[in-house]
Amino acid sequence: MRYLILILFLAVAQLGAAQTPDSVRLDMVLAEIESHTDYEFSYRSEWLNGIYVSSKVDYSQPIVPQLDQVLVNTVLTFYIMGNQIVLLNNQEIVTEPVFVQSINSKQEVVPEDEDVVFSREQSGQDLSLEETLLDVGNRKLYEKGKRSTLAGYVRESGNGTPVQDAYVYIESPFIGTTTDAEGFYSLNVPNGKRTLLIQSVNMKNTHRRLMMYSDGRLDVDMAVDVIALNSVVVSAEREANTKSPQMGLTKISPENMKIVPALLGEKDLVRVATTTAGVQFLGEGSAGINIRGGKADQNLFLFDGTPVYNTNHFFGFFSVFNADALSGMNLYKSAIPAEYGGRLSSVFDIKSKEPNKEKYSGSGGIGPVTSKLMVEGPTFKNGPTFMVGGRATYSDYVLNKIKNSPLKNNDVSFYDLVGKLDYEINDKNSVSVSGYYSKDRFQLSSDTLLSYTDFSYSNKLLTANWRHVFNDKLQADFQAGMSQYDYDIGYDVLPTQAFRIDYGVKENHLSAKFDYYVNEKLNYKFGMQVKHTSVTPGIKSPTGSESLVDKDRVPDEQGVELAPYASALYSPTDKLSVEGGVRLSMFAVLGPGEVNEYAPNQPIDQNYVIGTDTYGKNEIVKTYIGPEYRLSSRYSLTETSSVKASYNRTRQNIHLLLNSSSIAPTDMWRLSGPYIKPQISDQVSLGYYRNIYGKHALEMSAEVYYKHIQNLLDFKVGADLQFNKHIETDLLQGTGKSYGIELSLKKSSGWLTGWINYTYSRSLIQLDGDFPDEIINGGEFFPTGYDKPHYLNSVTNYKFTRRLTMTVNFVYATGVPTTYPTGKYTFQGSENLLYSDRNSYRIPDYFRVDLGINIEGNHKIKKLAHSYWSFSVYNLLGRDNVYSTFFRVEDGEVKGYKMTVFPSPIPTITYNFTF
Incomplete structure (x- = not known):
């Protein structure tokens, strides 16, 4: 850490080395004027190098005349556009235009609201495009x-x-x-x-x-604004905050990713999402995030329209998405558009980068954990354009530096590849094909926690899209996609017990989406999606010649869903907008397979099986049909404030059986079936939004929500999920509810930018069945395993100069619920633990501070490559945050253990470049 501070000190000292006692750097004078007034300056940084001025500014007097005096001994001039002051280097300012061409005296000039005169023609031959x-x-x-x-x-x-x-x-x-x-x-x-x-x-x-x-x-x-480098005014986004009827929407761009400190040197889109309101990061080692009281599997991640089933690398520290290959992401937490379906809580709609159509370009980075490279450009004149990128890790170096962590001395690695081919056939047709592949592998040095030693998993995605414009009012997107997620776990400590279990889920889909624009008041969207999903719950195989393990298999599952949808956006006045829609989910469980029949008025248990029904290939086993309603509205109170309300119903037919205490991906997907019903969620939301413009542009919002969930999945006491051929005997489905309030404040312009969010939320479940093993905690509502009442996070970015910025990320969260032992007993000579009510205790609260420093090279336009150094420290204060707890009886004594992942600061330095 001392070396990092020394480097920062030397960098700042070098930037100010030429200052004299009688003068002040010009860029500092301009920055001071910006902080005291509404003016903002635009210029190229190299123009100010070595320029010092001695004039002092009196802010009680007009600024513009004083600016003339400040620049009197320099080669700089300026002109004013509103509150923008544009500096020019050694250029003359022309205040009276010189007429270089004439207008035909016979032509008639037509005011904007008068008739068109068809004989009128352009006589000037050298007009710019904006003047023509x-x-x-x-x-x-x-x-x-x-x-x-x-x-x-x-x-x-x-x-x-x-x-x-x-x-x-x-x-x-x-x-x-x-x-x-x-x-x-x-x-x-x-x-x-x-x-x-x-x-x-x-x-x-x-x-x-x-x-x-x-x-x-x-x-x-x-054209890209290459002059106004000192600030970015997100005016269009600010308008959308109050003018759009869509609520619960967060847009994340590559610019947002640059602000949040890098984790182990990587800018990560999903990590940026966890710094926004209502999005809760479960902790180091977690394989998912929780949104508005929802489980991790209730979030739909789409990459170019195709779902991603595992979004994490490296125990959840990185997402599978290479930030350099992305154009941005829309996150929907409420008022989910009718075109999306299949998950209860949210939709992460992630788009790949559009390749550069004019020239070859790229970006990359080299760090202590990962390296990456992305290249894009045209294939040939008027032909397709391409983008290809990849990342790889050599992470053992960092893991071995971590003290007192279960990750120490383990072997972990991953790599991913992404590619895209884009071709604009003509004005009405364009096609694109994008693909993705990733592979993760890790070995644990001990099987103490999980009883497994070897893990690996992979993602495969392929998407083809055809965009067609029928006319100026109607356009459509036709898409075909494939997503496959496979993982395996193994054990090889004892050769006679060595085995491997393979799991997988695969989805193929076709969709057609239409957008019909009637006028500025009315817009229709409609379409249909069909998808086929197959799940491999487990194939167990012996490994090695000495293994005595028998080969076995859990029967596969498959299902097909057909989902037409339609929605309409109606804005009768500037103040009022209403959007409504419906999506119909028609899901069928298909054979082949066998379904146990259990005795009536008895629990679902192997002891009460009275028969088995057999189904042939593609024979319908069970169907579930239900509508999903969407309704949202916006009413503008003033030009800068509005209120919004929404209601949406969502259905989910695929479920992840979560192992919440594991840092490894031992979770498995299962489809709805005869005994596992689809989960159904109804959410209502109300929000107030206000923007404050002026010297400090602020965006403020407050949203409250309530969510009711039917058939929320949980487990019986002592459930065994691994390689379970009759999983329904260990599952429970009950009623869930969540509610909360999200407060957000964002500053997006000036030298100091960032945001702060506070979320109060509760997530509860009730398991009250007809038999004792189906009743948990007396049948009353109790906290889910991901219930976090208080969640506070902030990102603060300060730009010292145009080349030096510092960012601080802060996170505080209530500890998640857990179950503690309250006693012990002996049964058949074995000591066992007696536990409290489920989730009646909590692990310690979570607290983390991250620091990031970016030092950029010069901003010259004509350079072979632009680069910057990124310094970051994850968990700056070295807090020993607890991920989970577990207990054992050792020598007649109950002992508890806390599991932590990153208990010490993790500094990294990364060199990033674009060309």
């Missing part, structure tokens, strides 16, 4: 007073990357929309002369002068 009057549509179809549909794509100039969430609008009359993930927009615009304005984060604002005759298409290229 562009014809849209067919002149012969022009009708005065009518409206026409204007549609097209907004892309980044130079590489053709779609610009998502760009704000596209006309001012008179005011009509606006935002672009989708493909950069597509559609507006219903009055005929005549109009000005179309386009704004987006990190892009230069642009506009187009239009002459609207009839329906037509207009594509817009936006």
Whole structure:
């Protein structure tokens, strides 16, 4: 740690080495002006190198005249646009334009709200694209007073990357929309002369002068804002916070990933999500996250529309998603759109990066734990574009440095590969194919905790998508995808007992999604998805010639689901928006298989089997059909505040049987069937949102929610989940409920940025059956194993200079429930523990502070590569956070043990680069 502080000190000292007692660095003067006023400066950092000024600023007087005096002995000039002050290097400011071309005296200038004169033509030959009057549509179809549909794509100039969430609008009359993930927009615009304005984060604002005759298409290229490096004003996102009817939505971009401190040198999208309101990280070694009182398996992770069944590398410390290969993620916690289904709590819709269409480029990083590289570009002129990336770890070095941890002296490794091929056939058709593969392997030095020594698992994904534009109002996406997750566990300490168990789940799906834009007040979305899911619950095999273990297999499961959906967004006024929809889930369990029949009025137990029903291949065993309703609304109280409400019902037909005390992936997926019913959730939410603009742009929100769950899964006392051929005999399903409030405050501009969130939430379950072994805790509601009433987290980012930033991440959470022994007894000569009511105690509270420091190279545009160093310290204070507890009887005495994973600070340094 002392060396890290020394490096930071030397870096800061070097940056200020040229300062003299009688002068102040110009960039510091500008930063001070920004902190005391509403002005923001835009310039290139190299212009200020070596410039010192002695003028002092009196903030009781107008700033602009004083700025003239500050810059009097420099080569810098400036001009003002609103509250933006743009500095120029050795350039003359022209305040009166020089006319370099004339306008035909015969042509008639048409005001925006007057008739179109068809004889009018552009006479200037050297006008820029923003100055040129562009014809849209067919002149012969022009009708005065009518409206026409204007549609097209907004892309980044130079590489053709779609610009998502760009704000596209006309001012008179005011009509606006935002672009989708493909950069597509559609507006219903009055005929005549109009000005179309386009704004987006990190892009230069642009506009187009239009002459609207009839329906037509207009594509817009936006340039990256390479001058305004000192601040990012997320105006479009701020508007969406209060104007969109969607609530419970968190958008995470690559810019957000740069803010949160790296864990072991890796920027991680899912880790960033855990710093937002309502998303709870269970702790080191956890393989999932909990959202609004939901289990880890109730979150749907989609990568380019295809589900990912295991999202974790390295005991849950990394996600399987390479941040360099991603364009961003939308996280839905409530008001889940009707097109999504299959999970109860949330949807993580993750999109891969659109390849660079103009030139070859890439990025990478080298650190003590992982290294990565991503390359993209065109294949040939007017041909497909590609993106390919990979990561690999050599993590044993770090693990062996950790003291007092079960991970010490273990062997852990992973790698992943991602690729994409994108081809725009013409204006109406584009296709893309993306794929993903990952492999994890680790060996535990002891089988004390899990009775296994070898673990490995892999993810395979393949997605093909065809996007077709029928016309300016209707477009569609057709997709086919495959996802496969396999893992195996083994034991080899005793050669005669050596074995391996293989598990797996595979899903194939087809979907068609349609988007029909009627006008700025009404928009329809509809479509259908069909998917086939197969599960391999376990194949046990002997390993080695000395093994006496017999080969065995748990019967496979398969099911098919058909889900049509439809929704409509209606905005009758600027103040009110309503969105409603329905998704119909039709799930069928298919053979082959055998289903036990149990005696009536008796518990589901092997002792009460009275017969077995046999089903042939693809024969329907059981069907479950039910609607999923979606409704949300927004009412604007003022221009900067609104209230939102939503209700949604979701259904889940695949379930993860969780082993909560394990740091290894020994959990297994099972389908709904004759004895396992689909889980059903009903959630209502209410939220208040307000934005404060000015010198300090703040976004504030408060959301309350209540969730009722039917058929929530849990286990009987002493349940054995591994290699269980009759899993229904050890499962229980009861009623769940969760409720809470989420408070969030975010500052997204200035030298100091970040956010802070507080969540109060409860997650409870009731297991009250007809027989004693089906009743837990007297049949009353009790906390689930992931109930965390208090959760506080914050991310604070401070930019000392344009090249030096520091980030602090803070997390506090109530400890999760656990069950303690309250006594012991002897049975048939063996000592056993007597336990308390389930989940009646808690492990110690969780507390962690992370530190990150980024030192960037210079910001010259023309460089072979841009790079920065990332220093991070995970668990800066070295807190010994407890992951789980377990107990044993040793020599007649009950002994308890606390399991921790990262009990000491973990410093890392990573070199990152782009080219």
